[in-house]
Amino acid sequence: MDNNYTVLARKYRSQDFNSLIGQDVLVKTLTTAINTGRIAHAYIFTGIRGTGKTSTARILAKALNCLSSDGPTATPCGVCENCRAIAAGQHIDVMEIDAASHTGVDNIRDILDAAQYRPTNGRYKVYIIDEVHMLSTAAFNALLKTLEEPPAHVIFILATTEIRKVPVTILSRCQRFDLVRVPIETLKKHFAWIANQEKIDLTDAANELLARAADGSVRDGLSLLDQAIAQTGGHVDEQAVMDMLKRADRNVVVDFMDTILSGDTAKALEMTDTIYTNGADLVMLLSDMMEWTHWATRMHPAINAGDCSNSPYTADQREKTRIIDSRVSLNTLSRIWQVMVAAVSEMQVAGNQKQCFDMLVVRMMHIADMPSVAEILKNNAAATAVVGAQTVKPAEPAPQVKTNKITTAEELGKAMQSDKQILLYTYFSENVEVCEISDGKLNYFDRKGDISFASKLSTWLEKYTGKPWTLVHSAESCHVPTAVEHQQQELAADPMMASAMGLFEGAEIVEVSK
Numbered sequence: 001m002d003n004n005y006t007v008l009a010r011k012y013r014s015q016d017f018n019s020l021i022g023q024d025v026l027v028k029t030l031t032t033a034i035n036t037g038r039i040a041h042a043y044i045f046t047g048i049r050g051t052g053k054t055s056t057a058r059i060l061a062k063a064l065n066c067l068s069s070d071g072p073t074a075t076p077c078g079v080c081e082n083c084r085a086i087a088a089g090q091h092i093d094v095m096e097i098d099a100a101s102h103t104g105v106d107n108i109r110d111i112l113d114a115a116q117y118r119p120t121n122g123r124y125k126v127y128i129i130d131e132v133h134m135l136s137t138a139a140f141n142a143l144l145k146t147l148e149e150p151p152a153h154v155i156f157i158l159a160t161t162e163i164r165k166v167p168v169t170i171l172s173r174c175q176r177f178d179l180v181r182v183p184i185e186t187l188k189k190h191f192a193w194i195a196n197q198e199k200i201d202l203t204d205a206a207n208e209l210l211a212r213a214a215d216g217s218v219r220d221g222l223s224l225l226d227q228a229i230a231q232t233g234g235h236v237d238e239q240a241v242m243d244m245l246k247r248a249d250r251n252v253v254v255d256f257m258d259t260i261l262s263g264d265t266a267k268a269l270e271m272t273d274t275i276y277t278n279g280a281d282l283v284m285l286l287s288d289m290m291e292w293t294h295w296a297t298r299m300h301p302a303i304n305a306g307d308c309s310n311s312p313y314t315a316d317q318r319e320k321t322r323i324i325d326s327r328v329s330l331n332t333l334s335r336i337w338q339v340m341v342a343a344v345s346e347m348q349v350a351g352n353q354k355q356c357f358d359m360l361v362v363r364m365m366h367i368a369d370m371p372s373v374a375e376i377l378k379n380n381a382a383a384t385a386v387v388g389a390q391t392v393k394p395a396e397p398a399p400q401v402k403t404n405k406i407t408t409a410e411e412l413g414k415a416m417q418s419d420k421q422i423l424l425y426t427y428f429s430e431n432v433e434v435c436e437i438s439d440g441k442l443n444y445f446d447r448k449g450d451i452s453f454a455s456k457l458s459t460w461l462e463k464y465t466g467k468p469w470t471l472v473h474s475a476e477s478c479h480v481p482t483a484v485e486h487q488q489q490e491l492a493a494d495p496m497m498a499s500a501m502g503l504f505e506g507a508e509i510v511e512v513s514k
Helices: 024-036 053-065 081-088 105-115 137-148 184-197 204-214 218-232 238-245 250-262 265-277 282-299 315-327 330-349 353-369 373-390 409-418 422-431 451-465 483-493 495-502
Strands: 042-046 094-098 125-130 154-160 175-178 432-438 441-446 470-473
Touching (some): 024 175, 053 081, 053 125, 094 105, 250 265, 250 315, 265 353, 282 315, 409 483
16 A cells, blocks of 8 residues: 555544535534634544544634634635645644543643633634543633633533543533434545545445444444455455455345244354355344344335335335245344343353354344234133133032030030041030030130130131030039039049059049040
8 A cells, every 4th residue: 555545534523514415404504603703612423433523623723813804704715824734733823632642630630721711813713622421520620611611712622422421520521512423324425525536436236335334423334345455456345344354245145034933943044154164244134134124124014104105125025024924023123222232241241153153143033933912921821711611510509507416515526526626625624614504505614714715616616516506604603613614523433443552552643634
């Protein structure tokens, strides 16, 4: 390459407001401000790389100091001494500071000290601070006062790609302009014009690829165009650009997505091997697949998101996409989109991108086969209805109410034992004297006076006999033995037990085993 060669991004850099492409609002506002004399003392330009922040700052500096008129002009001549010096970056009163390499407070103090002196050759001293977000906190604080009330001959122009990192105290002292991404059609016209100036054969398909790859950045697009010209020697076609970008043909991408959504795993992996062998960058392929999924979703009949003729696909490719949409649900497209988004970071850190991509393809195909949540719920409801119909049994007869009858204390004790009411029977047999009992009524004396016993006994009796009982707690003993005492008396009256107790002087029955 010739040592004097100037890359296209520098050679065709905007030199006036008319040549600043894609920033119509910014151009209109600044030209009107200059023509009406409403020039602010501080501006801040923000936007992605390559949209014209530094170029706009230089054009504004030329507009303020152009010698073709008696004052600032919105149409600098570009040929006077000041315009040429500013364009070359050599004007003594227009200073460009790279904040990335001049981050300290001392650098800002030098600027502020010099700002007190009037300009030498121009009307204004213009300080262009690029990547201003890189300044330190102390440097920002040192700049605050002068930025708010600078000398009448000083204009500050700040530029940054990270506006969120600039303190609000700085932003509030500046007029802010957001430079937008340059539209694809605008980039295509600009690249076509440059190709014509350079006597380069640039096909429409190649121009489309370059404009989309630029992602709204003029500088990125021109750098790619420069690289394509160097690679091809002057004839830039679609295949050359795809080889340079390591991108697969869009027909291949559409066919690949068709295969994935058809569920043929073996064929999809075979296509992956072929695309990889042909030199395609798998990260770029994933990006193309996401682009197709986005447009397929917008073209889906469930959404019908208006005209999609501005998509990067030919009429045949759009028609094939619509055919795929006719057999694929919107939920499927949404699910594979989420899988691909998650895979972007995986691909970037993967040790072996081919292996990672293969697993992504398999995962996408299994996700695509999965039914939607609505289908799962519908199927579950249908299955439940079928199973329910098959297992319906005749209604069981209502359980019969118990009608057990208790008329004596002995029957009451046996009923507790047969119904396994052990705790209730133990307390009853040791402490309760049954004064009177009949079917549905019990008069008793509780030697220990447990207040909870009556409620427990009443509940159990109603459940056991099937009818409510009236329980009367006698205030005095009725001198009736408890169930345990009654058993002891019966044992003592037994001749064999009496004979046995007679063998031991003072023997007595202490406990009867239940």
